[in-house]
């Protein structure tokens with residue numbers, strides 16, 4: 155008898171289908187260039203879009219905070235784990251997103267798996283885009299409400315399914331009927347949610363709207379405030395969720411909204427209540443990053459300019475690529491080929507991820523280029539050429 159047999163077999167299967175994952179340990183900070191096995195690589199895979207993981211002002215402030223507050227937070231947020239820094243960060247996030255209040259979770263993953271089950275109660279419905287992030291999918295699984303998946307960014311399909319559920323629902327007065335949840339910028343394809351139509355549907359049927367801004371804050375809008383600013387629809391989304399781990403260069407998740415929503419989640423979201431809060435240092439880094447982004451919207455403008463430039467360079471190399479966000483998918487298809495191209499580029503000094511099943515559908519592997527405000531045009535031109543050549547050679 156071998157009680158580990160099922161694991162060994164699963165690992166064998168992953169290896170056979172080029173889906174086995176390993177890690178690449180970096181030796182230094184996350185920035186436009188990183189060090190791996192003593193070599194410098196151009197980083198084209200990081201979510202640190204605004205290059206805030208290695209910012210001297212943030213590091214200095216964080217070191218100061220460690221000296222004053224120490225390391226761990228010692229408890230969950232509702233016991234001993236709230237410092238005045240946690241409260242200041244929540245105020246800063248609410249201000250930045252133009253909302254009454256905000257709540258910080260330990261990760262974006264914890265935010266989604268906390269918010270959805272707290273809000274979406276039995277008898278109600280969650281309408282979820284088929285391309286939503288894994289943490290939203292898991293949040294839906296944890297919720298007592300029924301989940302209805304609609305076709306990717308297809309608002310006609312959403313409305314059709316809403317109408318069907320509306321007719322079937324025996325909704326009474328103040329009971330929860332439903333919530334629509336979508337990534338603001340989809341994490342693998344980099345496309346943007348059709349917010350005007352999504353909000354039209356949610357308003358028509360009295361649904362709550364929830365947008366995950368993990369890849370839109372710092373990236374979209376004149377001031378990097380995300381999807382609402384991009385569409386000039388400030389104030390339209392009910393539940394604005396996001397992460398502090400990407401453009402903000404720290405760690406943590408957050409949600410912004412009305413006082414009612416935030417007080418409710420503070421009392422009901424289990425991933426908020428039953429987990430030790432983030433350390434003061436992590437909170438400090440996020441707080442300083444929010445302040446920096448408020449003061450320096452040109453970081454976002456530089457990132458947007460890099461996106462236009464990189465897409466143009468890839469087109470000149472004969473590649474059919476388009477994106478309005480920092481996530482730029484380069485379609486490959488075969489998992490083995492995608493892994494091989496990524497490996498070849500790594501040897502040549504470019505770090506770019508091959509994204510495979512289950513993150514994307516089987517047979518639809520992509521190279522996922524992620525840009526930073528810190529990339530130079532020369533970096534990006536060189537990278538576009540190397541990518542095109544590597545794709546041609548495989």
Ligand SMILES: *Cc1c(COP(=O)(O)O)cnc(C)c1O
Nearest residue numbers: 261262263287289341368397399
């Ligand atoms: C990364 C990501 C998350 C999770 O955020 P973490 O802070 O990394 O846990 C949630 N949603 C989306 C769309 C993401 O891309």
